[in-house]
Amino acid sequence: MLNKVLASIRRVDVIVEVLDSREPDLTRSKEIERYAVKNGRQVIIVLNKIDLIPREVADRWKDYLSKEFPTVYVSTKMRQGTRLLRDSIKEALKGEGNVAFVGYPKTGKSSIVNVLKGRKSASVSSQPMSTGFTKGIQLIKIDSKIYALDTPGIIPPHGNPFEKAIRGSNPDNLENPIPPALIILEKVFQVSPALLETTYKVNYLNGMQFLQDLAKHRGWINKEDKEPDLDLAAKTVIKDYHNGKITYYTLPPE
Ligand SMILES: Nc1nc2c(ncn2[C@@H]2O[C@H](COP(=O)(O)OP(=O)(O)O)[C@@H](O)[C@H]2O)c(=O)[nH]1
Ligand SMILES: [Mg+2]
Structure with missing residues (x-):
């Protein structure tokens, strides 16, 4: 299953790593981040579910994580921060390209893609790929020239x-x-x-x-x-x- 995540990273220019803002350290995968960096992919960290924690705590995590990667916090439930996230993805992609959302199960990857795609999208498979896509992979339009892989990169849970x-x-x-x-x-x-x-x-x-x-x-x-x-x-x-x-x-x- 991890191989699938690594394959999806190779297919895109920008990786959005979705963390649960209540346990950012435990829901972060440094292995995935290292793999992305080693392969020249940009990483954006998203702290999701910030409606569940105090704002000062979200700010502290943002400051802490920003030392390594651009970090945005959002609440998909409250529709907070999603415009900033879209702008950060756009900026990283210089306006066009493909992005993959990765993270452990339940961090909110699907919720984020749903918010970003809004009403504008049917998924498109015909989009020509700049990064060597094999045919048959579905993409979801999340901005005029930005597409997300439709299958989120689910990191298999491990640990105690x-x-x-x-x-x-x-x-x-x-x-x-x-x-x-x-x-x-x-x-x-x-x-x-x-x-x-x-x-x-x-x-x-x-x-x-x-x-x-x-x-x-x-x-x-x-x-x-x-x-x-x-x-x-x-x-x-x-x-x-x-x-x-x-x-x-x-x-x-x-
Ligand atoms: N409170 C809160 N719950 C959220 C938020 N985003 C997602 N969830 C909940 O988290 C759970 C997992 O979300 P989902 O998008 O399916 O996660 P995925 O497994 O990463 O695709 C669901 O019960 C969502 O309703 C959020 O911003 N705030
Ligand atoms: Mg999901």
Whole structure:
């Protein structure tokens, strides 16, 4: 799967690496960035979902990441920053060319392409390629002379169980969704002590108790042992982190 990402990088002039602004470091792939740079491709970093973090935190991450690559922050949900992103892509491409959106699952690649393409586009396969396209690859028009690859470069999630969960592994494929869910819950609780209760109508004292009570509250009972289905509660927490129902933030290194 990584090979697919590398192939899409070779096909375009500009790479937009989409990060989740809550965990930019964990959703960043230095390997992908190095590959792009080595192959003479420009990289633009996008911090997405900034509606989920304080603005000062977004600014700090932007300053930090800008030391390496041009960085823009956006919220596709709130339609914030997308014009600046379009202008940055245009500038990097000097007005025309192709761009690939890459990133871990769930960072918002599809949402960004959807916002950028607006209403102007049907995808076009007939566009002549400046960079050696094979036939049959679909492009999406996102500006008068700018096209995006229609299949986002999905970086396969790897790392420890928490990193895998944050990097968008399907929770159903995690060996055990409970440990990463517990870390997410604790971070959410530290940043916004009331958020879990208002979101789920369940008290938070500690993570295990919370998963238990969430499962009971929703009537999720494990068929085998008739106990509250903690796995299902944990998967729900991970999914809700990705869809933005619950949130926290991290800070860049000093
Ligand atoms: N709060 C918030 N959620 C977003 C934003 N962009 C995307 N999402 C959510 O993040 C999830 C993954 O988005 P998607 O575009 O499918 O990500 P992809 O897997 O990278 O293509 C979806 O639940 C989106 O609704 C955003 O700017 N703010
Ligand atoms: Mg997608």
